[in-house]
Amino acid sequence: MVDQIVIDMQQKLKELGVNKNQIQPLSFSLLPQYDLQKDNTKKFSGYVAKRSYQINLDNLNLVNQVMDSLVSSKDIQINRLDYDILKPEIYKRKVQKLAVKNAITNATNISTDFGYKLGSIKSIKYNVNNFYKTSSDLNLVQYAGRASNRDINLSYIPNYIIFKDSVSVIYNIIK
Numbered sequence: 001m002v003d004q005i006v007i008d009m010q011q012k013l014k015e016l017g018v019n020k021n022q023i024q025p026l027s028f029s030l031l032p033q034y035d036l037q038k039d040n041t042k043k044f045s046g047y048v049a050k051r052s053y054q055i056n057l058d059n060l061n062l063v064n065q066v067m068d069s070l071v072s073s074k075d076i077q078i079n080r081l082d083y084d085i086l087k088p089e090i091y092k093r094k095v096q097k098l099a100v101k102n103a104i105t106n107a108t109n110i111s112t113d114f115g116y117k118l119g120s121i122k123s124i125k126y127n128v129n130n131f132y133k134t135s136s137d138l139n140l141v142q143y144a145g146r147a148s149n150r151d152i153n154l155s156y157i158p159n160y161i162i163f164k165d166s167v168s169v170i171y172n173i174i175k
Contacts (some may be wrong), residue, residue: 005075006051012069016062018055026052058086083161091163096126099165111173119172127166 013023029050034042057063070076085091111118 005073008073009053009070009076012073013055013066016065016069017059018057018062018066022056022058024054024056026054028052085161092165095163095165096167099167103167103169107169107171111171116173116175119174122170122172124170125168127168 010020010023014020027050031048031050033045033048035045037043055066057066067078067081070078108118
């Protein structure tokens with residue numbers, strides 16, 4: 001039965017245009033299952049097989065279709081939805097440039113307010129804790145209960161993406 005569920009999942013994804021190389025198996029577990037008897041003893045009733053997969057999509061337009069297709073199956077459970085960005089280094093570099101520009105602007109404004117001019121740079125501290133994250137207000141557990149209600153327009157696309165960066169600069173000042 002587990003193999004048939006996997007085959008059905010792969011077929012659904014294939015119909016949506018997801019290539020086989022975008023579906024990666026992560027783990028497999030086989031757990032014993034017990035039924036609790038009236039006399040408080042456990043009786044072995046079989047095994048529960050679980051397989052975990054990672055599905056990588058390059059097209060955000062497919063996310064809703066893939067999720068809707070998978071949650072329509074009572075045998076498939078979705079535990080997590082993560083977003084990543086192709087070539088994040090491009091965006092990180094843009095954010096870094098903006099952080100530098102912001103540091104210069106702030107230092108210039110503050111020194112001018114005190115009646116000074118910026119001199120040479122004494123030190124630069126680049127805070128390497130730059131990161132980006134996505135955010136969505138959707139709770140996947142709640143979605144499963146509403147999946148059949150097509151009047152509700154639900155989207156798995158993140159509401160926003162945040163890139164952060166920080167630069168600290170110490171200048172010599174000129175009177």
